[in-house]
Amino acid sequence: MRKIVILCTLFIVGIISAQETGTIAGTLLDKEANDQPLPFANVLIKGTSKGTTTDFDGLYTIENLEPGTYIIEFSFVGYETLEKEVVVTANQTITVNASIGASAAALDEVVIKTTVKKESEAAILLEQKNAVTIQQKIGAQELSKKGVSDVATGLTKATGISRQSDKLYVRGLGDRYNNAYLNGLPIPSLNPKLKLIDLGIFPTDIVENLGIYKTYSPDIYGDFAGASVNIDTKDRPGKGFLEVGFSSGANTNAIGNDFFLLNGGQYDQWGLDDGSRRVPIFLDIPNYNYNSTEIDYFPFDTSFNPQKRFNAPDGGASITGGKTFTLGEDSPQKLDVLFTGSFSQGHKTALNGLEAAYNSQGESVVGIGFFENVDRYKYKTNTTILNSLGYRWNSNNKILSTTLYVNDTQDELRELRGRSSEDTDVFIRIRRGTYEQNNLFTQQLTGEHRFTENKYELNWGAAYNKAQGLIPDRRQLIFTELSNGNLILGDATSPDFANNQRFYQELNENDYSGKIDFDINFGKDEEDRFKHKVTIGTFFRAKDREFEANQLNYNLNNLNNLTVDFNNPDALLNEENFLAGQYIVLENLNSTRIYEADFTNFGGYANLQYALGEKLIFNGGLRTEIFEQNIFFRLQQDLETSPFRNSVLDETFILPSLGLKYALNEKSNLRFAASKTVTLPKFTEVAPFLDEDVTESTLGNPELKNSDNYNVDIKWEYFPEQSGELVSATIFGKYIDKPIEKIGLASASNFISFGNTSNATVFGLELEYRKNLGNLFKVEETTWNDLNFGINTTLMYSKVEIDENLQINGVNIAPTNKERRLQGASPFLINADIAYTKKIKNHKITSALDFNIFGNRIYAAGSNGRGDIFEKGFGTLNFNFKDEIGKNIEISFKAKNLLNPSVTRFQDQENLNQEFTTYDFDNGINLSLGVTFKL
DSSP states (O other), rough: OHHHHHHHHHHHHHHHHHBBBEEEEEEEEEEGGGTTTTTTEEETTTTOOOOOOOOTTTTEEEEEESSSEEEEEEOOOTTTOEEEEEEETTTEEEEEEEEEEEEOOOOOOOOOOOOHHHHHHHHHHHHHHHSSSSEEEEEEHHHHTTOBBBHHHHHHTTTTTTEEEEEEEEBBBBBGGGGEEEEEEOOOOSSSSOSSSGGGSBBBGGGGEEEHHHOOOOTTSBBOSSOOEEEEEEOOSSSSSEEEEEEEEEETTTTTHHHHHHHHHHOOOGGGSSSSTTOOGGGSTHHHHHBBGGHHHHHOOOOEEEOOOOOOEEEOOOOOEEOOOOOOSOOOOOEEEEEEEEEEEEEEEEEEEEEEEEOOSSOOOOOTTTTEEEEEEEEEEEEEEEEEEEEETTEEEEEEEEEEEEEEEEEEEEEEEEESSTTTTOOEEEEEEEEEEEEEEEEEEEEEETTTTEEEEEEEEEEEEEEEEEEEEEEEEEEEOTTTTTTEESSTTTGGGGGSEEEEEEEEEEEEEEEEEEEEEEEETTOOOOOEEEEEEEEEEEEEEEEEEEEEEEGGGGGGGGGGGTTOOOSSHHHHHTTTSSEEEEOOOOOTTTTEEEEEEEEEEEEEEEEEESEEEEEEEEEEEEEEEEEOOTTTTTTTTTTOEEEEEEEEEEEEEEEEEESSSSEEEEEEEEEEEOOOOHHHHOOOEEEEOOOOEHHHHHHHOOOEEEEEEEEEEESSSTTTTTEEEEEEEEEEEEEEEEEOOSSOOOOOEEEEESSEEEEEEEEEEEEEEEOOOOOOGGGGGGGGEEEEEEEEEEEEEOTTTTTEETTOOOOSSSSSOTOOOOOOEEEEEEEEEEETTTTTEEEEEEEEEEEOOOOOOEEOEEEEEOEEEEEEEEEEEEEEEETTTTEEEEEEOOTOOOOEEEEEEEEGTTEEEEEEEEEOEEEEHHHHHHO
16 A cells, blocks of 8 residues: 555656646548548648648647647648648647648649658547447557556457456457457467467557457458457658667565576576477387386486576566668658567566365365465566568558567466365375467568559458467476375375376467458549448468377386475486386376367458448448368377377358448447357367366367357447547447357366357447546646546446256266356456646656456356356556656656455355355566667
């Protein structure tokens, strides 16, 4: 609380001592091109040196204007000059739109330099207002103001979106219902368990804006029900610039506590594995059942002893630069070059947590345990490199090449102390060290072309994505505490070679995609503007994956019942005892450990945008997808030499969509959207690989099928004259036929799998409000004008109906609740923020507080009498402060998770009228300080 008071005091102090400015923004249209956007035109404040030029979409912004009355002048070589009077109010963005046409003495050639401003809040709201489809965007300017450092966190500022660990939920719909795109082309996940890539690996340094599409239109893939998220990367730098940034920080849980990890490579701190964790050579021999008695050397470079690490401060560095080059004197040809690279690393410590599993009588599940003392140590790195090269030979033609490389690593050590069940007095300890390395290489080539005075427009793109996910040398040991306090290796209550193990996993995936979209504008109104548009397109996507896991189990042999130091198991599990045969390492041959998968999806679509009057626009289309997915796998009972079985999903999807936009007046719209989409099972949900964790194991289901989704949205939105303000309300509904759900199996072990339940219904209400407090309280030139407030709320109801006779892998799921909420769906979600911006001489200060809270949501559905497991709702509070000092220096301070709530899961056992906690940790408060030099 003391820290919060100090931060709020700093926030208020900044409010008291400053000077107010305002902003003018808008769109300039070209009368000679049917009121299409006019790029590269001059926009000046008459009688001053302040001004700008319009970007490719005719958008402009002029900031830092003292309150008062100005004459704004629009001009373009060969066109008439237009002047408009505008009154600027402190801390408000005034929208001034205009159209100009050619003068009598038009010139033949025009060359004007410009830069794009698509990341500004004003530009994005203008685009949202004018769009025919329902969409929401968050620009780089808003992300910066709210102190957002990665894309996933940025998305949680949007209405109806929440985050659970590395999973994103949109209107309660989880990973399998959402898609991610980079510059309009699909991008795969690095995690084999997830369809949606962890958007937290993308730093906001590379982002121009984030597009969020919760309604379906035929130009996006039909595997959709929650949202499609598009990341538009920065690509047009304008005049040359170079920025270098550094940051440092810490997590409060890590401060003052020791930090431990298992040993690995010498370059781990940079996110690079030097090969120390490599897979032993003998595991590369097909169908070879390894036994360590057959070799005369020690095959491991790593050990089981935890190592105390220097708990260094978190930190990061970034460099971003670019320039637009004009190719030849007075030439319209432009070459846009942009480069950005960043590296970040951080420590996280969570001590004295809890992990447990319970049966229907509230007793700990035998063999899984009740661990009431769990410590986690985690070290993460992220390296991102983006290079963008664009060529524009005139204002109507652009080609863009984008290259992206992301390397994300996570090194975690978990130490658990507890009992294999609450009914025993025998305590066990578990240590598991897991190193994960995920990397992604993406190469894209896209193009935009306009013809015949913008009557025709061609957009195309192609992409190749290479993803790799590695878990090299995960190590686990189990110890039993004797009554005298000594420890022995292994679980004396449940002896199993697999208790002590090394595990290796590798995933390689290739993803190819391409698209061609062609727009035909036709029909003109009385002002000679195009009213209608037909879009036709074709697309293709193919993906292939190879997955392999290997596990080596430890037969303790002669080491059984020997006491051991918890922090020095290498005293027994060393090279000398290995070569002497005191313990034996055995390969755990499991026929499900290897699978291959692929899919192809191609087809076409057509869409019609038709003005039914001055205010009503129809938007409807049809998409056809020819889809084939193959999963090649073996079952547990198969031999390693057995041929693969094949799970095939081969279907043709016909996916219609309908949209209507009605302009109630110049400031407000009413929109309607309806569509049919599908949800396809993920590779890992189908492949019967058993993914074992300490307290939970997941098994795929080869009989899984796709779901059909029926979606309806009605939205009202109001855009006040002051740009940057918004009021909106949305009613949405979804009916999902045979939804895919994570379901507990009716077995003694805590196994979870996936199945098609009968149906699900979702409907709810979304509300959004953005307001400048000076406008709200109708005051001028006061501190209130420097404060902007935003809040969005989602209220939602969901219900899933489950067939009680459903079987998964031949096992009856015996659902505890035949009707329940949809997995991941919260009954309510609230995002709120208040931002303060002030210019004081050569300082531009920005401060922001943002708050998020969600209601309890189902983590996993219960079976066999076990209650559903819920994640308990909690609130998150973040603070951000930034000071731009002149044109060359920026300093920032961020405090995340200030309330530091516990992340808790509980099993709701209604038959006992009790809740049993299955997971409980707190993540600590993250503090960071940064400085950026702008050269």
